[in-house]
Amino acid sequence: MTRRVLTRWLIVLLGLHGLVVCAGFFSPYNPAEQDRNHVYLPPQLLHLVDPTGHLHFRPFVYPWKLRPDTPDLREEDTAHPLPLRFFVNGAHYRLLGVFPARLHLFGGEDTRICLLGTDAYGRDQFSRFLYGGQISLLAGFLGAALTLLLGTLVGSVAGYFGGLIDDALMRFAELFLALPWLYLLFALRAFLPLAVSPLKAFFLIIGVIGAVGWARPGRLIRGVVLSAKERDFVRAARGFGATDRYLLWNHVLPETRGVILTQAAILIPQFVLAEMTLSFLGLGVPEPVPSWGNLLSNLQQYSVLVSYWWMYLPALLMVPFFLGYLGLASSLQERTETYMIERRSLGGVT
Amino acid sequence: MQPLLNVENLVKRYDGKRLVALQDELSALDGVSFSLFPATTLAVVGESGSGKSTLALCLACLEPPTAGCIWLEGKNLVALGEAERRKVRPQIQLIFQDPANSLNPRWNVLEILTEPLRLQGKFNSEGIERRASCLLEQVGLSMHIATRSPAELSGGQRQRLAIARALAPGPKLLILDEALSALDCSVQAQIANLLMELQTSLGMTYLFITHDLAMGVHIADEIAVMHQGRIVELGPAEKIVTSPHHEMTRQLLAATPSIAQATRLAREP
Structure with missing residues (x-):
């Protein structure tokens, strides 16, 4: 009984640490890469259903746009969905600090996808x-x-x-x-x-x-x-x-x-x-x-x-x-x- | 005939070697003297707290006595330095009451049994293996159990293993500190018989510590009765039973029904 519980916690921790250890692969961008045009961008939610009610199997996000009559409030631009691409080539990194690689689990096509938003320098919070x-x-x-x-x-x-x-x-x-x-x-x-x-x-x-x-x-x-x-x-x-x-x-x-x-x-x-x-x-x-x-x-x-x-x-x-x-x-x-x-x-x- | 072991006026006091002494000195051994001849058995009998186990630890060089001499074949063990004492220790082996506690639960039978051999460093791995199976055979066990852990053995098997291990360094004296007390009756008798067989075949000398006078009489040539850190009566086993002098001996006799009955029958014509 105790042993089973112990193994369960160990597996949870191993999974979590795996994410961190292989940060280069799981994060889409270089953590120091800045994008001064997209500062303090709110998190982009993953969607599977578009406004017309159609189900998509490839998750997508909407880019943020400024609301027309406000100086700083943003809303989702539902007209231009950004589909997620899996196993894409992107920024160079070293896996486990040793092996050079540039394969990432996911990424956008041309626009950056920031699941946790960005900070004051436009850096991707998820990667950071x-x-x-x-x-x-x-x-x-x-x-x-x-x-x-x-x-x-x-x-x-x-x-x-x-x-x-x-x-x-x-x-x-x-x-x-x-x-x-x-x-x-x-x-x-x-x-x-x-x-x-x-x-x-x-x-x-x-x-x-x-x-x-x-x-x-x-x-x-x-x-x-x-x-x-x-x-x-x-x-x-x-x-x-x-x-x-x-x-x-x-x-x-x-x-x-x-x-x-x-x-x-x-x-x-x-x-x-x-x-x-x-x-x-x-x-x-x-x-x-x-x-x-x-x-x-x-x-x-x-x-x-x-x-x-x-x-x-x-x-x-x-x-x-x-x-x-x-x-x-x-x-x-x-x-x-x-x-x-x-x-x-x-x-x-x- | 020269005695194997000669104990003179052995004293052991426990005092805290601390910055703050918490309690007064406690005298566990208060002037113990006796001689032990080769291939004989001396039973030390007494109630709990009479200093029997302290005597065992002092004789096995595991506790330094406060005063007195322990002569083993003409060498005073008390006067030795730590390095020399380490060399002497294998000659006097101690068997403990609870084999579940005296065998490392993380090790398997073979590891436990060969520990003394490895520590002596006299054998190569092949020699160790051969000696191990020989030792197991001596105590009525076989190499089948070599990879088991002590938890997987019965109480009797564990105590047999402890005896085999104690024989491994080739001791001159075996101290059995309540070695049968944790076992049930039939197993007690088996182990007692094993000990007596080993005495005949190896010429082993025993110091048999027990609270059970009947077992002491059964196994020993001589009996020493201990009370409050002193030997109050010492003599041949039959004599202790038939004509006890000290009050403590009489109490112990009265507490042992089988002997009490036997003596009462003997007295009645």
Whole structure:
């Protein structure tokens, strides 16, 4: 049962990440390509039925035109439908960052099709959303990996060796738990020159959010190690002349796998949010590189907030990603718990 | 005849080596002394909390004693450094009460069984395989179960596997810490018989720790009764049963119906 739920969440997440990883293929345009003639274009809805009531099998959109008697209100130009073309050649990109390609899932004939509308520079929001996910999710992944690496290192050493080492490391961890990481990031960012290359900024963010967050998973892992090292099979192996390193690596650390996986599913979205917060405030990866935080930073302007509602849409599209991780984390948690219970009941009399 | 193991005045206190001590010192072993001769069995009997398991952990060099000496064939194990202790540990093997807990649930039978062999590093992979099947045969199991996980074995099979694994490093002394207590009666008898067979064929020495005096009498040559970290009575098994001196021994006897009945029958002419 738990296993089925777990697989389901994994498939959902794999699908969503597939879209982002292969952003070049699924997005019709280059995310940095500007079109100053079509600024703040509303999203174009996909249609299957034309005004006369005929059903078309090829989806189409209508271009936007200004309403005759208004300065800025637009309406759909139903006289000129733009059919969607599938598997078209378009802008050059590198699939997975390696393979040069120019095939896109869909595109228009001569006019651009912007399903999520365009931003202040006429850039396609849909393409920017997919490409932006690459930056934000990668930051989440790498940040979580760094945090879990540090947390496992500190937690296992503290739990396994115990005594004064444990005391010292855990007081140190408490110090880190008390640190307000957002302000720490502000402070760190303040020391660096204003204009940092996107790559440098990216790794700076990952380094800081990864290095600050280790305390919580570290304490959890310490707890698991603490109980694992007292188990009889660890004692038995020590009795065969095993070294501490052997015991930690072969018997104790495998016990922490469930906690580490659950923590990863919790930390990745948390760190994606951290990256978004920073980029939203302009401290993250700088423009024109798209990231989810950069997309949302448009909303800082009052005029955007009031007039261009479709600039919210990226936020809405991020929700499934976070829900996916939430579901994954809870089913992983459940699996770890059932595993523990099953093992305890296996013992019989104690 | 030289004793295999000589324990002198062994003391173990648990005190928190912490910045803040949470509780007072607890004396688990309070001056334990005895000798154990090769190819014999000493049963250590006592109620729970009497220090039996602490004694087992100290003798197996898994817990450092606070004071006292453990002489194994003329070598004091307490005085050894950690690196030397690691080399000595395989000579004294411990079998635990609950085999579900003493066998890594993530490993299969073969991996579990060959762990001591791999740690010793004396064998190549072919030699390990051969030794493994030999060990399984010794305890009445076969290589058919090699790829199963411990969860797929019965309680008796698991304890047999634990015994086979403990024999793998070629120990001189086997400490059985309540090794039969988690098993049901018929399996208990089978494993007890297996242990006695192994003693005859391999000349193994046992320290048999139990709360069950009847089982102790059945399996052991000598019995030591423990109470509050001390050995209060030590002697040949028959003598302990027929003429107990200490109050604790009498209580244990009274709590063991089969023996109590036997002695009462013996007293009545």
